[in-house]
Amino acid sequence: MAEDEMKIGFIGLGGIGKPMAINVARAGFELTVCDLRDEPCQELAGHGASVAASPREVAEASDIVLASLPSNAASEEVALGADGVLAGAKSGDIYIELSTISPSIVHRIAEQAAAKGVTALDAPVSGGIEQRQQGTLSVMVGGDGAALNKAMPVLQAFGEKVFHVGGTGSGATVKIVNNLLAGIGMAAAMEALALGVKAGLTVETLKEVISASSGGSPMFRSMVERVTTLSADPPPGQTANMGLHTIAKDMKLAVELAQSVDAPLAVGTAATQPFVAGLANGWAEKELWAIMELFESAAAVEVRPPELRGD
Structure with missing residues (x-):
């Protein structure tokens, strides 16, 4: 045809x-x-x-x-x-x-x-x-x-x-592995920001230095940009572009895949938890960086600017 x-x-x-x-x-x-x-x-x-x-x-x-x-x-x-x-x-x-x-x-x-x-x-x-x-x-x-x-x-x-x-099934498998890596990077970037700010550094310093160093990555730069400049609430009448429910689902799929093939997944399983906690807080329809609030709360620190925290 x-x-x-x-x-x-x-x-x-x-x-x-x-x-x-x-x-x-x-x-x-x-x-x-x-x-x-x-x-x-x-x-x-x-x-x-x-x-x-x-x-x-x-x-x-x-x-x-x-x-x-x-x-x-x-x-x-x-x-x-x-x-x-x-x-x-x-x-x-x-x-x-x-x-x-x-x-x-x-x-x-x-x-x-x-x-x-x-x-x-x-x-x-x-x-x-x-x-x-x-x-x-x-x-x-x-x-x-x-x-x-x-x-x-x-x-x-x-x-x-x-x-x-x-x-058959190979496409689904490689996508799950890819999204597992992406999710780990997202959670790690937000946790690192909370640690750095709690220890007295500014977000600007963290962004500039890490982006030019071995800890930097496109995911780190993306998360810093989104956490510090974009609301996690989609505009009225619109759906999230990077919805929390989607990455949480993908991380859980990775955990299930690992269990089905008897593969240890220590880091991936740990990185899944903040996303699941975000769902438990009712943030499924928010952008995935809504979970920055969890890292801020756990460290008793403020990473996001006041206008994005709802202060």
């Missing part, structure tokens, strides 16, 4: 999914979308997409369906539910799971897809807000190489680097 003849479906138009879907539309593909909320669907309609009422309807109108969803449960329901993608897909179609979910869920979806003649790929993505908007994400694909080659033009609409990392 020629690239310009492929019909594409996209399910899940959240903070990550919506910019990816927009880039697919901008690339010129015939696109059908679906989301629980009407507002992002209408925004995509403004980019030329058709709007479907269910994942099943998306699949019926598409040759390749992509889904960007927030949890294992959502991915299972969208793919396998009575009104899900596989209920409307036909033999020869491709289903691409962009979500960060457990490899075991990926295998379950892939097995049921194969029974219908549908090929499933797990292809989670990585990148910040700018990469989402510019279509320069990293894409980590697990599954059949021939299906990946067929879907490559679609993935390249939002992915600058597309990696084929192995068989």
Whole structure:
């Protein structure tokens, strides 16, 4: 099938999914979308997409369906539910799971897809807000190489680097490991800031010196910038771009993966706790750096400027 003849479906138009879907539309593909909320669907309609009422309807109108969803449960329901993608897909179609979910869920979806003649790929993505908007994400694909080659033009609409990392479930696995490292770096950066300020240093000194030294990293610089200049509360009517609920979910997935393969995870398990504590405080919908408040409280120190602490 020629690239310009492929019909594409996209399910899940959240903070990550919506910019990816927009880039697919901008690339010129015939696109059908679906989301629980009407507002992002209408925004995509403004980019030329058709709007479907269910994942099943998306699949019926598409040759390749992509889904960007927030949890294992959502991915299972969208793919396998009575009104899900596989209920409307036909033999020869491709289903691409962009979500960060457990490899075991990926295998379950892939097995049921194969029974219908549908090929499933797990292809989670990585990148910040700018990469989402510019279509320069990293894409980590697990599954059949021939299906990946067929879907490559679609993935390249939002992915600058597309990696084929192995068989089914490999994409999900490498994404979990990647996000584990990111989460450890986030928690470590915030804890280090609390320690440095408690010991008498300024945030400016910490940022300047560490950024130029062996402890520096893009994650450290990003966390310092966000903690000291951006509110953890999303603007009214908007969702978080780096939601606490998302990184907490990913860290817990890493802990579960480690347990399933009998791999010790001492540092990762410890780094998960501040994110879980943030959930316990009711901050799930805030930006992930909301947990800076926990590190400040534990050290009895103030790192953030007063306007970001709500003083």
